[in-house]
Amino acid sequence: MRAVRFDEYGGPEVLHLSEVEEPQAGPGQVRVRVEAFSINPMEYKIRSGSWSGGRPLAAPSGTARDVAGVIDQIGEGVSGFAVGDRVYGSASDAAAEYAALYSYAHIPDELSFTDAASLPMSIETAARTLDLVQTEPPALLLMDGAAGGVGTAAIQIALARGYEVIGTASEKNHTYLRGLGAVPTTYGAGLAERVATLTDRKIDAAIDLQGKGVLPTLINITGDPSHVITIVEFDAGPLGVQVTGGRGDVEHAWYILDEVASLIRDGKFRPGEVTVLPWTEIVRAHELLENGHTRGKIVLQVAGN
């Protein structure tokens, strides 16, 4: 089969299509014929070598986690799934014609493969982060950097849970945030003052989704560091904020795959904006994502390409 590989750390141009062995579905896994996968910032951090802590790349590496496709092989111990089912979820090397998924759920009938592929890591991160919020709905949440992949998911999951959300983005994305159900404002200097003009209420919890040095401001706005969560500043624990994710063990919230599928069936969640490219344009896709201003998600279509 064909798969995306890189043989050395570097810029997007190190990514290329190679002929490799097909993966097999291990215990508890299903293998899919990949229809589409999406990309996440973690993947360009891995590709560039910034994630590896200086360790050299030992062998050619695959890339991408988020995937949607049709099951063609069922691993030992799997129940409730059959060959031919449409599923979405997470695999180690999703940028390929076949991928073995370790976390997965059925795709609702109304959802396309490209929309389904946009979701897994973003909704998992959003759910895991919102699980750390200590104030019950209808608390008011502030999300910094809300127009990207995780923000798009976090706004909608938060609203479905009964929270209200103020989200930051550049002006061009304010209509997009409003469409998702958040009250938009601009990020950067003066955030506390702008938020104060939007609401008389206290901000119950604030989430740093982009790691742009906003933590002191969010601590100031909430008045309590334990009500601030970051998904990017992994060394920020000493500030008293909550940190989720990073290079160590992470307790993932994969229950959200089924929960979001239900919300979609009930009309309470819809994927955000999706830019679809053929997977042969993986280099361009990484360039676009690394630019740091993606609205929603970038999805690569494998089927037919």
Ligand SMILES: NC(=O)c1ccc[n+]([C@@H]2O[C@H](COP(=O)([O-])OP(=O)(O)OC[C@H]3O[C@@H](n4cnc5c(N)ncnc54)[C@H](OP(=O)(O)O)[C@@H]3O)[C@@H](O)[C@H]2O)c1
């Ligand atoms: N901890 C975890 O487990 C975990 C899991 C997934 C992702 N992450 C990390 O979370 C981060 C966000 O992921 P993502 O998928 O949402 O990324 P993304 O889709 O690439 O985010 C793009 C968004 O960032 C916004 N942005 C750019 N500069 C900003 C600034 N100075 N302040 C606020 N927002 C700004 C952009 O808005 P404008 O275009 O309007 O500027 C754009 O919509 C990444 O660093 C990723 O590695 C962590």
